[in-house]
Amino acid sequence: MALGDAAGGTQYELGQTFARLVEEKSAGDIKVEMFPNGQLGSEQDTVNNANMGLVDLSVVAINNLTPFSPSVGVLTLPYVIHGPQDAKTLTHGKIGDELRDNTLRDAGIRILGWAYSGCRRLTNSKGPVASPEDLKGMVIRVPKNEIMISSYQAWGVNPNPLAWSETFTALQQGVVDGQDNPYITIDAMKFYEVQNHVTDSCYVFSLEPLIMGEGAFQDLSEANQTLVLDAAKEATAHSYDYLLATEDSIKKSLVEDHGMTITEPANDEKEWIAQASSIWPDFYDSIGGRDKLVEVLEVLGRDPASAP
Numbered sequence: 001m002a003l004g005d006a007a008g009g010t011q012y013e014l015g016q017t018f019a020r021l022v023e024e025k026s027a028g029d030i031k032v033e034m035f036p037n038g039q040l041g042s043e044q045d046t047v048n049n050a051n052m053g054l055v056d057l058s059v060v061a062i063n064n065l066t067p068f069s070p071s072v073g074v075l076t077l078p079y080v081i082h083g084p085q086d087a088k089t090l091t092h093g094k095i096g097d098e099l100r101d102n103t104l105r106d107a108g109i110r111i112l113g114w115a116y117s118g119c120r121r122l123t124n125s126k127g128p129v130a131s132p133e134d135l136k137g138m139v140i141r142v143p144k145n146e147i148m149i150s151s152y153q154a155w156g157v158n159p160n161p162l163a164w165s166e167t168f169t170a171l172q173q174g175v176v177d178g179q180d181n182p183y184i185t186i187d188a189m190k191f192y193e194v195q196n197h198v199t200d201s202c203y204v205f206s207l208e209p210l211i212m213g214e215g216a217f218q219d220l221s222e223a224n225q226t227l228v229l230d231a232a233k234e235a236t237a238h239s240y241d242y243l244l245a246t247e248d249s250i251k252k253s254l255v256e257d258h259g260m261t262i263t264e265p266a267n268d269e270k271e272w273i274a275q276a277s278s279i280w281p282d283f284y285d286s287i288g289g290r291d292k293l294v295e296v297l298e299v300l301g302r303d304p305a306s307a308p
C-alpha cells in the first residue's frame with residue numbers, strides 16, 4: 001500500500017486499520033505492507049500504477065484522484081462540503097456509490113473506503129492571512145488539480161501546482177510560501193517546521209479514498225474480495241471517529257507545542273466563499289453537469305439555487 005503522507009496522519013490510520021483487519025479476517029493469509037511518505041511515488045503516480053497493476057493499494061487525497069476520474073471533482077468544488085458530516089453524507093449512499101462506479105469505469109480503480117482528514121487550512125511562512133487580498137505577493141503551492149488552481153486564481157493568486165511529494169522541500173527552500181492541507185496532515189508532515197501561520201478556513205474538505213487497482217481486486221477469490229470490502233468499511237468508520245477524536249487536540253498542539261499562529265478568516269469567510277464559488281460553472285461539464293451539483297446540494301440540505 002502506497003501512502004503519500006508520513007506515518008501518523010489520517011492516511012496512515014486508515015491504512016493500518018485496514019491492514020490489521022485484513023490480516024485478522026484472513027487468519028494471517030493476507031498481509032498488507034505499507035510504504036508511507038511517497039516512497040512509491042507521487043500520489044498521482046500511484047493512481048496510474050494501481051491501474052497498471054504495479055501497486056495494489058494506495059491512499060490518496062481526492063484532489064489527486066480527480067485528474068483520472070473527473071466526476072469526483074464535485075467533492076473538491078470549493079465550499080460544497082462544509083465539514084465531516086457533509087463528507088460522510090456524500091461518501092455514503094447514492095452519490096458515493098455513483099462516484100465509485102464512475103471511478104471504476106474511468107480510471108480502472110476501485111474505491112474501497114475513505115479517510116476523513118478534515119478541512120484544508122491554508123498555511124504560510126509570511127504573515128497572517130485573513131482575507132484573499134492578504135495572499136497578494138505570495139506563491140502558494142496547490143495540487144495538480146484544475147479546480148484548486150482555479151480557486152486560487154479566483155482569489156487573485158497565481159498558484160504553483162506541485163506534486164505532494166515535492167511540497168515539503170519547496171516550502172523549506174522558499175520556492176513556495178504556503179500550501180493548504182488539514183490540521184492532522186500539517187502535523188503528520190511536520191509542516192510547522194517550515195510554516196508558522198495557519199488560516200482557519202474550510203474551502204475543501206479532504207477526503208482521501210483507499211483505492212485498489214481493479215486487476216488486483218479481480219485476482220482475489222470471491223471470499224477474499226468480500227473480506228477486503230468488509231475491512232475497508234470498518235476502517236472507514238474508524239477513520240471518521242479518529243478525525244472527530246483527534247483534530248481539536250492536534251490543532252491546539254500546533255499552536256502550543258509548535259508555535260503556529262491561527263488566524264480566523266475575516267468577515268465569516270464571505271469574500272473567500274463568494275470569489276471561489278464563482279468558478280463552479282467552469283467545472284459543470286467535468287462533474288456531470290449543473291444537475292449533479294444541485295443533487296449534491298439537495299442531499300446536503302442546502303439551497304440548490306446557490307448553484308449559478
Ligand code: MLT
Nearest residue numbers: 004005060061143164185
Ligand atoms: C495534496 O495536497 O496533494 C494532498 O492533499 C496531500 C495529502 O494526500 O495529504
